[in-house]
Amino acid sequence: MKKLYFIADTKRGGDLGNYWHYMLGYFLPIVTYLRKNKEIISSKELVFDSCNPLTDAILMEYLDELKVRYSFEKLTEKGIEVPRADWKSVRGKIRRQLLKLELALRGEHASIFTYHKFRVKADKILIPRWDRYLDEYGSFSSPVKKDLKGTILHLKLWAKSDQSREEIIVIERSRPPSILKSTEGKEARWLPNYGTERRQLKNGEEINDFLKSQGYNARRFFPGDESLKLQIDVFSKAKVLIGIRGAELLNMIWMLPEAKVIMQESADFKNEAIQIKLANAFDLELKIIPHDGQISPSLNPEHILTYLING
Template sequence: MEKIYFKSDPKRGGDLGNYWHYLLGYFLPVINYINTHKSEIQAKHLIFDSCNPLSDEILKEYLQSTDFTHSFEKLGPKSIDVPRKDWKSLKGKVNRKLLQLELLLRGSHASIFTYHQFRKCGKQLSVPRWDKYLDQYGKFLPETQELISKMVEELKTWADSTNSTHRSKILVLKRADPPAITQTEAGQEARWLPGYGTERRSLREPEKLVSQLLALGFDASLFTPGDHNLKSQIQAFSAANVVIAIRGAELINMLWMSPGSMIIMQESADFSNEAIQVKLAKAFHLQLHILPHRGEISPEADYSLVKKHISKTNKWNS
Protein backbone atom coordinates (compact mmCIF):
# COMPACT_ATOMS: atom_id res chain seq x y z
CA MET A 1 0.00 0.00 0.00
CA GLU A 2 1.31 3.43 -0.95
CA LYS A 3 2.29 5.64 1.97
CA ILE A 4 1.91 9.37 2.59
CA TYR A 5 3.99 11.05 5.29
CA PHE A 6 2.64 14.11 7.14
CA LYS A 7 5.79 15.80 8.44
CA SER A 8 5.70 18.70 10.86
CA ASP A 9 7.60 21.87 10.00
CA PRO A 10 9.58 22.82 13.14
CA LYS A 11 11.21 25.83 11.47
CA ARG A 12 8.08 27.93 11.00
CA GLY A 13 6.15 27.84 14.25
CA GLY A 14 6.25 27.27 18.00
CA ASP A 15 7.24 24.16 19.90
CA LEU A 16 4.96 21.25 18.95
CA GLY A 17 5.51 19.74 22.39
CA ASN A 18 3.03 22.41 23.47
CA TYR A 19 -0.74 21.77 23.17
CA TRP A 20 -1.39 25.27 21.82
CA HIS A 21 1.12 24.98 18.98
CA TYR A 22 0.24 21.36 18.25
CA LEU A 23 -3.45 22.14 17.76
CA LEU A 24 -2.87 25.09 15.43
CA GLY A 25 0.41 23.96 13.90
CA TYR A 26 -0.33 20.31 13.17
CA PHE A 27 -3.69 18.87 14.24
CA LEU A 28 -6.06 21.34 12.54
CA PRO A 29 -4.12 21.58 9.25
CA VAL A 30 -3.82 17.78 9.07
CA ILE A 31 -7.50 16.99 9.64
CA ASN A 32 -8.46 19.68 7.16
CA TYR A 33 -6.22 18.05 4.56
CA ILE A 34 -7.50 14.51 5.07
CA ASN A 35 -11.12 15.70 4.99
CA THR A 36 -10.65 17.66 1.75
CA HIS A 37 -8.59 14.97 -0.01
CA LYS A 38 -10.57 11.86 0.96
CA SER A 39 -10.90 10.34 -2.49
CA GLU A 40 -7.25 11.02 -3.28
CA ILE A 41 -5.82 9.38 -0.13
CA GLN A 42 -8.50 6.84 0.82
CA ALA A 43 -6.51 3.82 -0.39
CA LYS A 44 -3.19 4.99 1.02
CA HIS A 45 -1.51 4.42 4.38
CA LEU A 46 -1.15 7.71 6.25
CA ILE A 47 1.90 8.14 8.44
CA PHE A 48 1.77 11.00 10.94
CA ASP A 49 4.68 12.71 12.62
CA SER A 50 4.83 11.56 16.25
CA CYS A 51 5.40 14.37 18.71
CA ASN A 52 4.77 13.03 22.21
CA PRO A 53 2.32 10.46 23.65
CA LEU A 54 -0.27 13.05 24.73
CA SER A 55 -0.25 15.03 21.49
CA ASP A 56 -0.44 11.87 19.41
CA GLU A 57 -3.53 10.77 21.36
CA ILE A 58 -5.37 13.90 20.21
CA LEU A 59 -4.99 12.98 16.55
CA LYS A 60 -5.51 9.25 17.20
CA GLU A 61 -8.83 10.02 18.88
CA TYR A 62 -10.05 11.85 15.80
CA LEU A 63 -8.71 9.24 13.37
CA GLN A 64 -10.72 6.53 15.13
CA SER A 65 -13.83 8.07 13.58
CA THR A 66 -12.39 7.71 10.04
CA ASP A 67 -11.65 4.78 7.74
CA PHE A 68 -8.05 5.77 7.04
CA THR A 69 -5.31 3.25 7.75
CA HIS A 70 -2.60 5.08 9.64
CA SER A 71 0.37 4.91 11.96
CA PHE A 72 2.71 7.29 13.81
CA GLU A 73 6.46 7.65 13.35
CA LYS A 74 9.01 10.16 14.53
CA LEU A 75 9.84 11.97 11.29
CA GLY A 76 12.09 14.71 12.61
CA PRO A 77 12.67 17.32 15.35
CA LYS A 78 9.56 19.01 16.72
CA SER A 79 10.81 22.31 18.09
CA ILE A 80 12.69 25.39 17.12
CA ASP A 81 14.69 27.14 19.80
CA VAL A 82 14.82 30.90 19.35
CA PRO A 83 17.48 32.27 21.72
CA ARG A 84 16.04 34.89 24.06
CA LYS A 85 18.93 37.26 23.33
CA ASP A 86 18.14 37.09 19.59
CA TRP A 87 14.44 37.74 20.23
CA LYS A 88 15.30 40.81 22.29
CA SER A 89 18.14 42.00 20.05
CA LEU A 90 17.91 45.10 17.88
CA LYS A 91 18.22 42.90 14.78
CA GLY A 92 15.34 40.69 15.92
CA LYS A 93 13.11 43.67 16.66
CA VAL A 94 13.91 45.31 13.28
CA ASN A 95 13.15 42.06 11.44
CA ARG A 96 9.75 41.78 13.14
CA LYS A 97 8.93 45.39 12.30
CA LEU A 98 9.84 44.75 8.66
CA LEU A 99 7.62 41.68 8.60
CA GLN A 100 4.75 43.74 10.01
CA LEU A 101 5.33 46.42 7.37
CA GLU A 102 5.36 43.76 4.65
CA LEU A 103 2.02 42.46 5.89
CA LEU A 104 0.58 45.98 5.80
CA LEU A 105 1.78 46.54 2.24
CA ARG A 106 1.33 43.07 0.72
CA GLY A 107 -1.46 41.54 2.81
CA SER A 108 -1.96 37.85 2.10
CA HIS A 109 1.00 37.94 -0.32
CA ALA A 110 3.46 38.59 2.52
CA SER A 111 6.37 36.12 2.64
CA ILE A 112 5.22 34.34 5.81
CA PHE A 113 2.12 33.08 3.98
CA THR A 114 4.22 31.36 1.31
CA TYR A 115 3.88 28.29 3.50
CA HIS A 116 0.12 28.55 3.95
CA GLN A 117 -0.47 25.44 1.82
CA PHE A 118 0.82 21.91 2.21
CA ARG A 119 4.11 21.43 0.37
CA LYS A 120 4.70 18.09 -1.31
CA CYS A 121 8.05 16.42 -1.88
CA GLY A 122 7.62 12.89 -3.17
CA LYS A 123 5.50 10.96 -0.66
CA GLN A 124 6.06 13.55 2.05
CA LEU A 125 3.76 16.45 2.88
CA SER A 126 5.04 19.33 4.98
CA VAL A 127 2.26 20.58 7.26
CA PRO A 128 1.66 24.38 7.31
CA ARG A 129 2.08 26.23 10.61
CA TRP A 130 -1.02 28.32 11.28
CA ASP A 131 0.25 29.14 14.79
CA LYS A 132 3.01 31.24 13.21
CA TYR A 133 0.46 33.73 11.89
CA LEU A 134 -0.69 34.76 15.36
CA ASP A 135 2.84 34.79 16.74
CA GLN A 136 4.22 37.10 14.06
CA TYR A 137 1.29 39.15 12.84
CA GLY A 138 -1.40 38.81 15.47
CA LYS A 139 -4.01 37.50 13.06
CA PHE A 140 -4.79 34.80 10.53
CA LEU A 141 -5.12 35.12 6.80
CA PRO A 142 -8.81 35.83 6.10
CA GLU A 143 -9.15 32.48 4.32
CA THR A 144 -7.40 30.71 7.23
CA GLN A 145 -9.70 32.43 9.71
CA GLU A 146 -12.75 31.28 7.75
CA LEU A 147 -11.37 27.77 7.42
CA ILE A 148 -10.58 27.38 11.13
CA SER A 149 -14.04 28.69 12.08
CA LYS A 150 -15.61 26.11 9.78
CA MET A 151 -13.45 23.34 11.23
CA VAL A 152 -14.32 24.38 14.78
CA GLU A 153 -18.02 23.92 14.05
CA GLU A 154 -17.36 20.55 12.42
CA LEU A 155 -15.32 19.39 15.41
CA LYS A 156 -18.03 20.52 17.82
CA THR A 157 -20.46 18.35 15.87
CA TRP A 158 -17.94 15.47 15.90
CA ALA A 159 -17.62 15.83 19.67
CA ASP A 160 -21.42 15.86 20.09
CA SER A 161 -20.95 19.01 22.12
CA THR A 162 -24.67 19.51 22.77
CA ASN A 163 -24.67 16.36 24.93
CA SER A 164 -21.81 17.43 27.17
CA THR A 165 -21.59 16.01 30.67
CA HIS A 166 -19.80 19.23 31.65
CA ARG A 167 -22.53 21.85 31.33
CA SER A 168 -21.34 24.50 33.80
CA LYS A 169 -21.65 28.08 32.63
CA ILE A 170 -18.43 29.01 34.44
CA LEU A 171 -15.37 26.77 34.25
CA VAL A 172 -12.45 27.30 36.60
CA LEU A 173 -9.49 25.48 35.09
CA LYS A 174 -7.10 23.39 37.15
CA ARG A 175 -3.82 22.44 35.49
CA ALA A 176 -3.00 18.74 35.37
CA ASP A 177 -0.10 17.13 37.17
CA PRO A 178 2.68 15.74 34.95
CA PRO A 179 1.53 12.37 33.55
CA ALA A 180 3.41 9.25 34.61
CA ILE A 181 4.46 8.65 31.00
CA THR A 182 6.88 11.59 31.16
CA GLN A 183 9.02 9.43 33.46
CA THR A 184 9.06 6.39 31.16
CA GLU A 185 11.71 5.68 28.54
CA ALA A 186 9.27 6.51 25.73
CA GLY A 187 8.26 9.69 27.50
CA GLN A 188 11.84 10.79 28.03
CA GLU A 189 12.55 10.42 24.31
CA ALA A 190 9.44 12.37 23.29
CA ARG A 191 9.27 16.12 22.79
CA TRP A 192 7.94 18.08 25.79
CA LEU A 193 8.31 21.64 26.92
CA PRO A 194 10.42 21.91 30.08
CA GLY A 195 7.91 21.32 32.88
CA TYR A 196 4.34 20.13 32.39
CA GLY A 197 1.14 21.50 33.91
CA THR A 198 1.43 22.09 37.65
CA GLU A 199 5.18 21.45 37.45
CA ARG A 200 5.51 24.76 35.65
CA ARG A 201 2.70 26.99 36.98
CA SER A 202 -0.88 26.76 38.21
CA LEU A 203 -3.83 28.75 39.49
CA ARG A 204 -3.58 28.54 43.27
CA GLU A 205 -6.64 27.36 45.21
CA PRO A 206 -9.06 27.00 42.27
CA GLU A 207 -11.43 24.96 44.47
CA LYS A 208 -11.79 27.97 46.77
CA LEU A 209 -12.75 30.17 43.81
CA VAL A 210 -15.40 27.68 42.68
CA SER A 211 -16.88 27.63 46.20
CA GLN A 212 -17.01 31.43 46.29
CA LEU A 213 -18.82 31.58 42.94
CA LEU A 214 -21.28 28.86 43.94
CA ALA A 215 -22.06 30.77 47.13
CA LEU A 216 -23.10 33.73 44.97
CA GLY A 217 -25.44 31.55 42.90
CA PHE A 218 -23.22 31.19 39.85
CA ASP A 219 -23.21 27.90 37.95
CA ALA A 220 -19.51 27.12 38.36
CA SER A 221 -17.36 24.01 38.43
CA LEU A 222 -13.73 22.89 38.37
CA PHE A 223 -12.35 21.38 35.16
CA THR A 224 -8.91 19.89 34.49
CA PRO A 225 -8.36 19.84 30.69
CA GLY A 226 -5.27 17.65 30.91
CA ASP A 227 -7.31 14.85 32.48
CA HIS A 228 -9.76 14.70 29.55
CA ASN A 229 -9.66 13.66 25.91
CA LEU A 230 -10.30 16.11 23.08
CA LYS A 231 -14.04 15.38 22.83
CA SER A 232 -14.58 16.09 26.52
CA GLN A 233 -12.60 19.33 26.30
CA ILE A 234 -14.63 20.50 23.30
CA GLN A 235 -17.86 19.64 25.12
CA ALA A 236 -16.88 21.47 28.30
CA PHE A 237 -15.64 24.65 26.65
CA SER A 238 -18.46 24.89 24.12
CA ALA A 239 -20.98 24.77 26.99
CA ALA A 240 -19.19 27.43 29.06
CA ASN A 241 -19.91 31.15 28.97
CA VAL A 242 -16.95 32.01 31.21
CA VAL A 243 -13.56 30.34 31.63
CA ILE A 244 -11.18 31.34 34.43
CA ALA A 245 -7.60 30.09 34.20
CA ILE A 246 -3.92 30.77 34.64
CA ARG A 247 -2.21 31.79 31.41
CA GLY A 248 -1.24 28.60 29.60
CA ALA A 249 -1.70 26.30 26.62
CA GLU A 250 -5.05 24.98 27.89
CA LEU A 251 -6.63 28.23 26.76
CA ILE A 252 -6.33 27.18 23.11
CA ASN A 253 -9.65 25.55 24.00
CA MET A 254 -11.26 28.99 23.80
CA LEU A 255 -11.66 28.04 20.12
CA TRP A 256 -14.70 25.96 21.09
CA MET A 257 -16.47 28.80 22.95
CA SER A 258 -19.27 30.83 21.39
CA PRO A 259 -18.52 34.39 20.21
CA GLY A 260 -19.09 36.87 23.03
CA SER A 261 -18.06 34.40 25.73
CA MET A 262 -15.62 35.53 28.42
CA ILE A 263 -12.15 34.41 29.42
CA ILE A 264 -10.63 35.68 32.66
CA MET A 265 -6.92 34.95 32.50
CA GLN A 266 -4.64 35.15 35.51
CA GLU A 267 -1.15 36.32 34.54
CA SER A 268 1.98 34.67 35.95
CA ALA A 269 5.47 35.94 36.71
CA ASP A 270 6.62 33.00 34.56
CA PHE A 271 6.00 35.18 31.47
CA SER A 272 7.57 38.39 30.23
CA ASN A 273 6.24 38.28 26.65
CA GLU A 274 2.92 39.37 25.20
CA ALA A 275 0.07 36.92 25.76
CA ILE A 276 -0.90 35.08 22.56
CA GLN A 277 -4.32 34.44 24.13
CA VAL A 278 -5.18 38.10 23.58
CA LYS A 279 -4.73 37.67 19.82
CA LEU A 280 -6.77 34.48 19.61
CA ALA A 281 -9.60 35.96 21.66
CA LYS A 282 -9.71 38.97 19.34
CA ALA A 283 -9.70 36.75 16.25
CA PHE A 284 -12.72 34.79 17.48
CA HIS A 285 -14.67 37.68 19.06
CA LEU A 286 -14.29 36.63 22.68
CA GLN A 287 -14.05 38.88 25.74
CA LEU A 288 -10.73 38.50 27.53
CA HIS A 289 -9.85 40.09 30.88
CA ILE A 290 -6.37 39.77 32.35
CA LEU A 291 -5.76 39.62 36.10
CA PRO A 292 -2.30 40.98 37.01
CA HIS A 293 0.10 38.91 39.11
CA ARG A 294 2.01 40.16 42.13
CA GLY A 295 5.35 38.62 41.29
CA GLU A 296 4.09 35.05 41.76
CA ILE A 297 4.48 32.20 39.28
CA SER A 298 1.38 30.45 40.64
CA PRO A 299 -0.89 33.19 42.02
CA GLU A 300 -4.39 32.99 43.42
CA ALA A 301 -7.00 34.78 41.31
CA ASP A 302 -8.24 38.02 42.87
CA TYR A 303 -11.82 37.10 43.75
CA SER A 304 -12.99 40.72 43.82
CA LEU A 305 -11.79 41.25 40.24
CA VAL A 306 -13.29 37.95 39.06
CA LYS A 307 -16.64 38.88 40.63
CA LYS A 308 -16.47 42.34 39.05
CA HIS A 309 -16.02 40.92 35.55
CA ILE A 310 -18.68 38.21 35.67
CA SER A 311 -21.24 40.30 37.55
CA LYS A 312 -21.52 42.88 34.77
CA THR A 313 -24.34 40.91 33.24
CA ASN A 314 -26.83 38.29 34.34
CA LYS A 315 -25.94 36.18 31.31
CA TRP A 316 -23.45 34.17 33.34
CA ASN A 317 -25.85 33.24 36.12
CA SER A 318 -27.35 29.76 36.42
Protein backbone atom coordinates in the same frame (compact mmCIF):
# COMPACT_ATOMS: atom_id res chain seq x y z
CA MET B 1 -0.63 0.16 0.20
CA LYS B 2 1.08 3.48 -0.43
CA LYS B 3 1.92 5.71 2.51
CA LEU B 4 1.27 9.42 2.88
CA TYR B 5 3.55 11.26 5.31
CA PHE B 6 2.44 14.32 7.29
CA ILE B 7 5.59 16.26 8.19
CA ALA B 8 5.68 18.82 11.00
CA ASP B 9 7.29 22.17 10.20
CA THR B 10 9.78 22.53 13.06
CA LYS B 11 11.63 25.50 11.55
CA ARG B 12 9.22 28.27 12.54
CA GLY B 13 9.64 28.29 16.31
CA GLY B 14 7.17 27.15 18.94
CA ASP B 15 7.48 23.57 20.11
CA LEU B 16 4.85 21.24 18.66
CA GLY B 17 4.83 19.21 21.85
CA ASN B 18 3.12 22.20 23.51
CA TYR B 19 -0.69 22.06 23.31
CA TRP B 20 -1.05 25.61 21.97
CA HIS B 21 1.44 25.23 19.12
CA TYR B 22 0.40 21.64 18.46
CA MET B 23 -3.28 22.46 17.98
CA LEU B 24 -2.80 25.50 15.72
CA GLY B 25 0.42 24.36 14.09
CA TYR B 26 -0.29 20.67 13.49
CA PHE B 27 -3.62 19.15 14.60
CA LEU B 28 -6.11 21.68 13.17
CA PRO B 29 -4.30 21.96 9.80
CA ILE B 30 -4.22 18.15 9.57
CA VAL B 31 -7.93 17.84 10.30
CA THR B 32 -8.54 20.50 7.65
CA TYR B 33 -6.57 18.49 5.10
CA LEU B 34 -8.28 15.20 6.00
CA ARG B 35 -11.81 16.55 5.75
CA LYS B 36 -11.05 18.16 2.39
CA ASN B 37 -9.26 15.16 0.85
CA LYS B 38 -11.35 12.14 1.81
CA GLU B 39 -10.84 10.41 -1.55
CA ILE B 40 -7.06 10.74 -1.38
CA ILE B 41 -6.67 9.40 2.15
CA SER B 42 -9.11 6.51 1.74
CA SER B 43 -6.62 4.53 -0.35
CA LYS B 44 -3.46 5.28 1.65
CA GLU B 45 -1.85 4.56 5.00
CA LEU B 46 -1.32 7.84 6.82
CA VAL B 47 1.96 8.34 8.68
CA PHE B 48 2.06 11.21 11.16
CA ASP B 49 5.04 12.96 12.69
CA SER B 50 5.13 12.00 16.37
CA CYS B 51 5.19 15.09 18.61
CA ASN B 52 4.89 13.54 22.08
CA PRO B 53 2.78 10.80 23.71
CA LEU B 54 0.19 13.25 25.04
CA THR B 55 -0.40 15.22 21.86
CA ASP B 56 -0.21 12.12 19.65
CA ALA B 57 -3.12 10.72 21.66
CA ILE B 58 -5.22 13.76 20.69
CA LEU B 59 -4.84 13.00 17.00
CA MET B 60 -5.27 9.25 17.57
CA GLU B 61 -8.65 9.85 19.17
CA TYR B 62 -9.88 11.65 16.07
CA LEU B 63 -8.31 9.19 13.62
CA ASP B 64 -9.81 6.16 15.34
CA GLU B 65 -13.31 7.46 14.73
CA LEU B 66 -12.37 8.42 11.19
CA LYS B 67 -11.54 4.74 10.58
CA VAL B 68 -8.43 5.33 8.49
CA ARG B 69 -5.19 3.38 8.45
CA TYR B 70 -2.47 5.27 10.26
CA SER B 71 0.75 5.10 12.25
CA PHE B 72 3.11 7.50 14.04
CA GLU B 73 6.83 7.87 13.41
CA LYS B 74 9.51 10.32 14.44
CA LEU B 75 9.90 12.12 11.13
CA THR B 76 11.62 15.30 12.34
CA GLU B 77 13.89 16.38 15.17
CA LYS B 78 12.59 18.53 18.01
CA GLY B 79 13.57 21.63 16.08
CA ILE B 80 13.30 24.27 18.79
CA GLU B 81 16.91 25.28 19.43
CA VAL B 82 17.58 26.65 15.94
CA PRO B 83 14.49 28.91 15.86
CA ARG B 84 15.37 30.27 19.32
CA ALA B 85 18.92 31.08 18.20
CA ASP B 86 17.63 32.64 15.00
CA TRP B 87 15.09 34.70 16.96
CA LYS B 88 17.89 36.37 18.93
CA SER B 89 20.23 36.87 15.98
CA VAL B 90 20.70 40.19 14.19
CA ARG B 91 19.70 38.52 10.93
CA GLY B 92 16.50 37.20 12.48
CA LYS B 93 15.57 40.59 13.91
CA ILE B 94 16.15 42.35 10.57
CA ARG B 95 14.07 39.75 8.74
CA ARG B 96 11.18 40.18 11.17
CA GLN B 97 11.25 43.96 10.76
CA LEU B 98 11.17 43.56 6.97
CA LEU B 99 8.25 41.14 7.26
CA LYS B 100 6.35 43.58 9.45
CA LEU B 101 6.96 46.34 6.90
CA GLU B 102 5.79 44.08 4.08
CA LEU B 103 2.70 43.15 6.10
CA ALA B 104 1.88 46.81 6.68
CA LEU B 105 2.26 47.59 2.96
CA ARG B 106 0.72 44.47 1.38
CA GLY B 107 -1.67 43.16 4.04
CA GLU B 108 -2.85 39.63 3.28
CA HIS B 109 -0.75 39.58 0.12
CA ALA B 110 2.43 39.57 2.22
CA SER B 111 4.74 36.61 1.59
CA ILE B 112 4.32 35.22 5.13
CA PHE B 113 0.73 34.27 4.36
CA THR B 114 1.73 31.95 1.52
CA TYR B 115 2.61 29.41 4.21
CA HIS B 116 -1.03 28.64 4.96
CA LYS B 117 -0.90 26.17 2.07
CA PHE B 118 -0.04 22.49 2.36
CA ARG B 119 3.26 22.02 0.54
CA VAL B 120 3.15 18.62 -1.15
CA LYS B 121 6.15 16.77 -2.57
CA ALA B 122 5.49 13.24 -3.81
CA ASP B 123 4.20 11.32 -0.78
CA LYS B 124 5.13 13.99 1.78
CA ILE B 125 2.96 16.85 3.03
CA LEU B 126 4.50 19.70 5.03
CA ILE B 127 1.92 20.94 7.53
CA PRO B 128 1.46 24.75 7.66
CA ARG B 129 2.15 26.55 10.94
CA TRP B 130 -0.94 28.70 11.44
CA ASP B 131 0.20 29.48 14.99
CA ARG B 132 3.03 31.61 13.62
CA TYR B 133 0.63 34.13 12.06
CA LEU B 134 -0.97 34.77 15.41
CA ASP B 135 2.31 34.78 17.35
CA GLU B 136 4.08 37.24 15.08
CA TYR B 137 1.35 39.39 13.56
CA GLY B 138 -1.82 38.92 15.60
CA SER B 139 -3.97 37.89 12.67
CA PHE B 140 -4.82 35.03 10.34
CA SER B 141 -5.12 35.42 6.58
CA SER B 142 -8.60 35.05 5.04
CA PRO B 143 -7.93 31.49 3.77
CA VAL B 144 -6.76 30.40 7.24
CA LYS B 145 -9.76 32.04 8.92
CA LYS B 146 -12.08 30.21 6.54
CA ASP B 147 -10.34 26.87 7.08
CA LEU B 148 -10.26 27.31 10.86
CA LYS B 149 -13.94 28.22 11.01
CA GLY B 150 -14.92 25.17 8.97
CA THR B 151 -12.66 22.80 10.88
CA ILE B 152 -13.71 24.07 14.31
CA LEU B 153 -17.38 23.66 13.37
CA HIS B 154 -16.62 20.16 12.04
CA LEU B 155 -14.95 19.18 15.33
CA LYS B 156 -17.70 20.72 17.46
CA LEU B 157 -20.28 18.63 15.60
CA TRP B 158 -18.03 15.57 15.99
CA ALA B 159 -17.79 16.13 19.75
CA LYS B 160 -21.36 17.26 20.40
CA SER B 161 -23.35 15.48 23.09
CA ASP B 162 -26.89 15.88 24.38
CA GLN B 163 -25.72 16.41 27.95
CA SER B 164 -25.98 19.86 29.47
CA ARG B 165 -22.76 21.48 30.62
CA GLU B 166 -21.69 24.05 33.19
CA GLU B 167 -21.83 27.70 32.19
CA ILE B 168 -18.59 28.62 34.01
CA ILE B 169 -15.47 26.48 33.66
CA VAL B 170 -12.53 26.89 36.02
CA ILE B 171 -9.51 25.40 34.25
CA GLU B 172 -7.12 23.40 36.42
CA ARG B 173 -3.73 22.38 35.07
CA SER B 174 -2.99 18.67 35.29
CA ARG B 175 -0.28 17.02 37.31
CA PRO B 176 2.80 15.72 35.43
CA PRO B 177 2.02 12.30 33.88
CA SER B 178 3.98 9.20 34.81
CA ILE B 179 5.25 8.89 31.24
CA LEU B 180 7.62 11.79 31.96
CA LYS B 181 9.88 9.34 33.73
CA SER B 182 10.07 6.93 30.80
CA THR B 183 12.61 7.00 27.97
CA GLU B 184 9.84 7.88 25.55
CA GLY B 185 8.79 10.83 27.69
CA LYS B 186 12.32 12.15 28.14
CA GLU B 187 12.96 12.10 24.39
CA ALA B 188 9.63 13.66 23.43
CA ARG B 189 8.98 17.31 22.70
CA TRP B 190 8.03 19.70 25.50
CA LEU B 191 7.09 17.24 28.25
CA PRO B 192 9.50 18.48 30.98
CA ASN B 193 7.87 20.86 33.50
CA TYR B 194 4.40 19.88 32.37
CA GLY B 195 1.22 21.21 34.00
CA THR B 196 1.27 22.04 37.71
CA GLU B 197 5.04 21.50 37.80
CA ARG B 198 5.42 24.75 35.88
CA ARG B 199 2.53 26.91 37.16
CA GLN B 200 -1.05 26.67 38.38
CA LEU B 201 -4.01 28.67 39.64
CA LYS B 202 -3.63 28.00 43.35
CA ASN B 203 -7.22 28.44 44.48
CA GLY B 204 -9.31 26.88 41.71
CA GLU B 205 -11.38 24.89 44.17
CA GLU B 206 -12.08 28.00 46.25
CA ILE B 207 -13.17 29.92 43.16
CA ASN B 208 -15.44 27.10 42.02
CA ASP B 209 -17.08 26.73 45.46
CA PHE B 210 -17.57 30.48 45.81
CA LEU B 211 -19.27 30.79 42.42
CA LYS B 212 -21.57 27.91 43.25
CA SER B 213 -22.47 29.56 46.57
CA GLN B 214 -23.50 32.63 44.55
CA GLY B 215 -25.86 30.57 42.41
CA TYR B 216 -23.62 30.10 39.36
CA ASN B 217 -23.38 26.81 37.48
CA ALA B 218 -19.62 26.26 37.74
CA ARG B 219 -17.21 23.36 37.37
CA ARG B 220 -13.51 22.68 37.88
CA PHE B 221 -12.14 21.05 34.75
CA PHE B 222 -8.76 19.38 34.11
CA PRO B 223 -8.31 19.45 30.30
CA GLY B 224 -5.06 17.48 30.36
CA ASP B 225 -6.83 14.52 31.97
CA GLU B 226 -9.74 14.38 29.53
CA SER B 227 -10.39 13.28 25.95
CA LEU B 228 -10.34 15.79 23.12
CA LYS B 229 -14.02 15.14 22.43
CA LEU B 230 -15.00 15.96 26.01
CA GLN B 231 -12.84 19.10 26.02
CA ILE B 232 -14.48 20.41 22.86
CA ASP B 233 -17.96 19.60 24.16
CA VAL B 234 -17.38 21.22 27.56
CA PHE B 235 -15.78 24.42 26.27
CA SER B 236 -18.21 24.89 23.38
CA LYS B 237 -21.06 25.15 25.93
CA ALA B 238 -19.26 27.38 28.43
CA LYS B 239 -20.18 31.05 28.69
CA VAL B 240 -17.25 31.93 30.97
CA LEU B 241 -13.75 30.45 31.14
CA ILE B 242 -11.43 31.09 34.10
CA GLY B 243 -7.79 30.00 34.26
CA ILE B 244 -4.14 30.90 34.60
CA ARG B 245 -2.22 31.95 31.52
CA GLY B 246 -1.05 28.88 29.66
CA ALA B 247 -1.48 26.69 26.58
CA GLU B 248 -4.73 25.12 27.79
CA LEU B 249 -6.49 28.47 27.28
CA LEU B 250 -6.35 27.68 23.57
CA ASN B 251 -9.61 25.88 24.33
CA MET B 252 -11.32 29.26 24.07
CA ILE B 253 -11.51 28.60 20.30
CA TRP B 254 -14.44 26.22 20.93
CA MET B 255 -16.48 28.93 22.70
CA LEU B 256 -19.16 31.01 21.01
CA PRO B 257 -18.37 34.65 20.06
CA GLU B 258 -18.72 37.18 22.91
CA ALA B 259 -18.11 34.52 25.57
CA LYS B 260 -15.97 35.72 28.49
CA VAL B 261 -12.46 34.58 29.38
CA ILE B 262 -10.88 35.58 32.70
CA MET B 263 -7.14 34.98 32.61
CA GLN B 264 -4.89 35.16 35.68
CA GLU B 265 -1.41 36.27 34.62
CA SER B 266 1.75 34.52 35.88
CA ALA B 267 5.24 35.90 36.52
CA ASP B 268 6.46 32.91 34.50
CA PHE B 269 5.79 35.01 31.36
CA LYS B 270 7.68 38.17 30.39
CA ASN B 271 6.02 38.85 27.02
CA GLU B 272 2.61 40.06 25.95
CA ALA B 273 -0.09 37.43 26.29
CA ILE B 274 -0.80 35.69 22.98
CA GLN B 275 -4.30 35.03 24.37
CA ILE B 276 -5.10 38.68 23.60
CA LYS B 277 -4.61 38.02 19.90
CA LEU B 278 -6.56 34.76 20.01
CA ALA B 279 -9.47 36.43 21.79
CA ASN B 280 -9.52 39.16 19.14
CA ALA B 281 -9.40 36.58 16.35
CA PHE B 282 -12.42 34.72 17.75
CA ASP B 283 -14.42 37.72 19.04
CA LEU B 284 -14.14 36.80 22.72
CA GLU B 285 -14.16 39.13 25.72
CA LEU B 286 -10.88 38.77 27.61
CA LYS B 287 -10.18 40.08 31.11
CA ILE B 288 -6.57 39.85 32.35
CA ILE B 289 -5.73 39.84 36.08
CA PRO B 290 -2.15 40.97 37.05
CA HIS B 291 0.11 38.43 38.78
CA ASP B 292 1.80 40.67 41.41
CA GLY B 293 5.10 38.85 40.90
CA GLN B 294 3.84 35.32 41.56
CA ILE B 295 4.29 32.36 39.22
CA SER B 296 1.32 30.48 40.70
CA PRO B 297 -0.98 33.16 42.16
CA SER B 298 -4.46 32.96 43.62
CA LEU B 299 -7.39 34.79 42.03
CA ASN B 300 -9.76 36.73 44.28
CA PRO B 301 -13.27 35.21 43.82
CA GLU B 302 -14.88 38.58 44.65
CA HIS B 303 -13.09 40.15 41.68
CA ILE B 304 -14.50 37.45 39.43
CA LEU B 305 -18.00 38.10 40.71
CA THR B 306 -17.63 41.84 40.07
CA TYR B 307 -16.53 41.15 36.52
CA LEU B 308 -19.41 38.73 35.89
CA ILE B 309 -21.94 41.25 37.16
CA ASN B 310 -20.53 44.48 35.78
CA GLY B 311 -18.45 43.27 32.85
